[in-house]
Amino acid sequence: MSTTLERPALRTSRKVPPSKDSRTLLKSQIRTGWALLAPALLHSGIFIVIPVVAVLVLSLTNYSFGDTWAWVGFGNYADLFGDVDFLASLWHTVLYAIVVIPISMAISLAVALGLNQKIRGLSFFRTAFYIPTVTATVAVATIWLWIYNPGSGLANGFLSLFGFAPNRWLADPATALPSLMVVGIWQGLGTKVIIYLAALQGVSRDLLESSEIDGANRWQKFANVTWPAIGPVQFFVLITSIVGTFQVFDLVYVMTQGGPGSETRVLVMDIYQNAFQDLKLGYASAETVIMMIVIALFIGVGRLLQKADAND
Amino acid sequence: MRRGVGLTLLAAALSVLVSSCGNGVIEKSTDGVPPAEATGTLRVLLPSFPPSTKGKEAFQKVVDDFHKTYPKMKVEPDFATYKNLNEKMSTSIAAGIPYDVMVTGVGWVQPFASKNIFEDLGKYGVTPDVIKEKSTPALIPAVTYDKKLYAYPLIADARAVALRKSAFREAGLDPSKPPKSLAELKVAAEKLTKRDKNGNITRSGFDLASATGFRQSFTTFLASTGTPLYVGGEPNFDNKAGLDTLLWIKSMINNVQPYGQTNAAQQPLVLTGEAAMGIVNGGVDCSADGIGQKNCDDLEFFRFDSGKEIEYVGGDLASIGSRSRHKDAAWGFIQTLTKPTTLDAIAKLNKKIPAYKDASNSPQAKSNPLSQFVADGLVYAVNENEVPSNWLEMRGNFDIQLTQAVLGQKDPAKVLHNLAGQSR
The missing domain is CATH 3.40.190.10 (Periplasmic binding protein-like II)
Known part of the structure; x- marks a missing residue:
């Protein structure tokens, strides 16, 4: 049996003006709202809006830390699309994102599903998966530099057990970027696992039990109950992963400096190089604007995929 | 660090806009003031002293020597490396607190001089003849831009x-x-x-x-x-x-x-x-x-x-920042840096050759066969040239x-x- 609550009809069609007391209350609430918002707005204004506007303005100049500068219009943008280093960096970043995001999300979800079971040593495993996230990237990169060391590294040592010839992982143009991707995937697992784990623990037990009673197997339970339930979290992880992978820098800076050649040069590294090494701040600002647009495009695609998934 | 570059770039952009609104002056100029009365902070960026205890002790000796002429000037060192030299310089300019003395290497002088970041040392009597007479002539092209000299050699990095x-x-x-x-x-x-x-x-x-x-x-x-x-x-x-x-x-x-x-x-x-x-x-x-x-x-x-x-042959080359408020003091500091005893100390710390006239007879050259060999060979010096x-x-x-x-x-x-x- 179901009941429907109906809104009682208004006695008059004319809108009743609020009383003086309620107007005062409303104004007071509005004031309080603005007062509470003010610190966040101030912070966003100073540290996000103004710098973004500054970058947009600088991207239209040839400013290079010297005494003189000039407006160049969209000249920096035009130059960027003929700049092989920029194009290579953009391609490497997109490739890095396309490979790292889905793989790391899939592995994280699988690990989270495992850690969501009642198994022995659960705390240990949860800590172990989270440690790379809280470890400084420089330390992580140093360990991986040793792992990838062509002479005495663990990777070649392991492969030699199966008779494989040693590889020059980070020094070989063919394997340098994939080697970095492996580190990126591994390092990003911790945060995603924790988020997925929290989401999995929020999946309705009632729905899972109902599906079990209806005879659903493990896969059907996952596909029809768990997966839809963690949809919003998937989207959150996707967005943060997109932003994170597009801003990859420290790993590359420590491990390869963008080399060999420019095989692992990524967008933020190119921006850093142009801004702080080559002193081309106007040009680097134009690159930053392009990066923001590309990230926005990726997030837009993510939203579309999310909507399509929700409609299914 | 991952977001650091983006944020730093945004912050640098903001600083540039803010500093362009003002004149970026944070201290009164001491130029023209008698050295004994000059007060302020001399900011020094240099990769010549390693940030180790030995390096800091050697630098302190230079500061003590400088204080004999400029007793009231405070010296604030930034022990950079060649790897982070540019970012230190660019961020200091963006932040509106440029260095007064900047020590860079071969290949740095022309780009910075062309952006008016370095001061023409001709005002302080530095000419090619002075370098030929007192320093390493091979480094003259490295310190020259548009026929003017913008740096003074400290040490020669010969290979x-x-x-x-x-x-x-x-x-x-x-x-x-x-x-x-x-x-x-x-x-x-x-x-x-x-x-x-x-x-x-x-x-x-x-x-x-x-x-x-x-x-x-x-x-x-x-x-x-x-x-x-x-x-x-x-x-x-x-x-x-x-x-x-x-x-x-x-x-x-x-x-x-x-x-x-x-x-x-x-x-x-x-x-x-x-x-x-x-x-x-x-x-x-x-x-x-x-x-x-x-x-x-x-x-x-x-x-x-x-x-x-x-x-x-590369080398460490000392310049004065064109936006310095203490250019006279900065030149005084460079003069202290280029005293033979100081150059010997810097050369020893870096396993390089002091850039003074008779480098072949320097303590560093005498200390090992390789330094002696490269010091004797400074006449064969080449680098990227102009x-x-x-x-x-x-x-x-x-x-x-x-x-x-x-x-x-x-x-x-x-x-x-x-x-x-x-x-x-």
Whole structure:
């Protein structure tokens, strides 16, 4: 049996003006709202809006830390699309994102599903998966530099057990970027696992039990109950992963400096190089604007995929 | 750190806008004020003193000496490295607190002078004749931009070539007749290269000292053919000599030395025995704390000569920031830095040669055979020569594109042509 609550009809069609007391209350609430918002707005204004506007303005100049500068219009943008280093960096970043995001999300979800079971040593495993996230990237990169060391590294040592010839992982143009991707995937697992784990623990037990009673197997339970339930979290992880992978820098800076050649040069590294090494701040600002647009495009695609998934 | 660059760039952009609204003055100028009465903070950026206890002690001696003339000036050092020098300078400018004294290297002066970041030292009586008389004449092109001098040399970073006598004898080569031309070097290096049964190189025949890029080695080998990299700011490598040199490097990598080979201590590989021959920088510690006397005795030094005997020489060059409020004091500090005793201390700390007239008789030159060799060879000095004003950008371009050519990813002739086109 179901009941429907109906809104009682208004006695008059004319809108009743609020009383003086309620107007005062409303104004007071509005004031309080603005007062509470003010610190966040101030912070966003100073540290996000103004710098973004500054970058947009600088991207239209040839400013290079010297005494003189000039407006160049969209000249920096035009130059960027003929700049092989920029194009290579953009391609490497997109490739890095396309490979790292889905793989790391899939592995994280699988690990989270495992850690969501009642198994022995659960705390240990949860800590172990989270440690790379809280470890400084420089330390992580140093360990991986040793792992990838062509002479005495663990990777070649392991492969030699199966008779494989040693590889020059980070020094070989063919394997340098994939080697970095492996580190990126591994390092990003911790945060995603924790988020997925929290989401999995929020999946309705009632729905899972109902599906079990209806005879659903493990896969059907996952596909029809768990997966839809963690949809919003998937989207959150996707967005943060997109932003994170597009801003990859420290790993590359420590491990390869963008080399060999420019095989692992990524967008933020190119921006850093142009801004702080080559002193081309106007040009680097134009690159930053392009990066923001590309990230926005990726997030837009993510939203579309999310909507399509929700409609299914 | 991942978001750090983006945020720093945004913050730098903001700072630029904010500082462009004001005049960025944070201290009153002391120029024209008698030294004894001048007050303020002199900000000094220099890679010449390592940030170790020894380095800081040596720097403090310089400060103490400076205080004899400027007793009320505070000195604030920033012990940079060549790797982070540019970002320190650019962020200081963006933040509106530029350095008063900046020590940079060969290739830095022209780009910064062209942006009016360095002060013309002609105002302080620095002329080519003064450098010839008191310092290292070979570094005059490195401190000159638009016929004006913007820096004063502190130390010379000279490179030579070393060979292992034992390795030469073992390979049937005569160590007293070192190979000097590119062709001779290749033949000898191939004989000296050792491999395991799988063909992997276990001892390099020649260390090109180019783990991260081939810019300096290309410059050096090209100069040994009598061809400087740049002449009057114009590229001089998009020619047969340039192409032959690049092809020669390509023929050496993964033939006599694996690409990217370094050791953990970042030591020249010939000093550690990982290479039979190779490029070395200007000093070697023959004591038990260093490589030891036995190892030292096994080394023989020589210079490249493919038509012209040369020695690659970089160096530390001191400049005054054009936005400094204490230019007189900054010049006073540079004068303190360039006293022979100070230069000797800096040279010892960095295993380089003091850039004063009689460097061959300096304590550093007398302390080890390699320093003596490179000090005696300063007359053969070469470097990138008169670089274009976008050299800071070109440094990276050279490193990337020469590597791509050497690894076979790009056509060497096209790479040189492209680099020449990018030089402005």
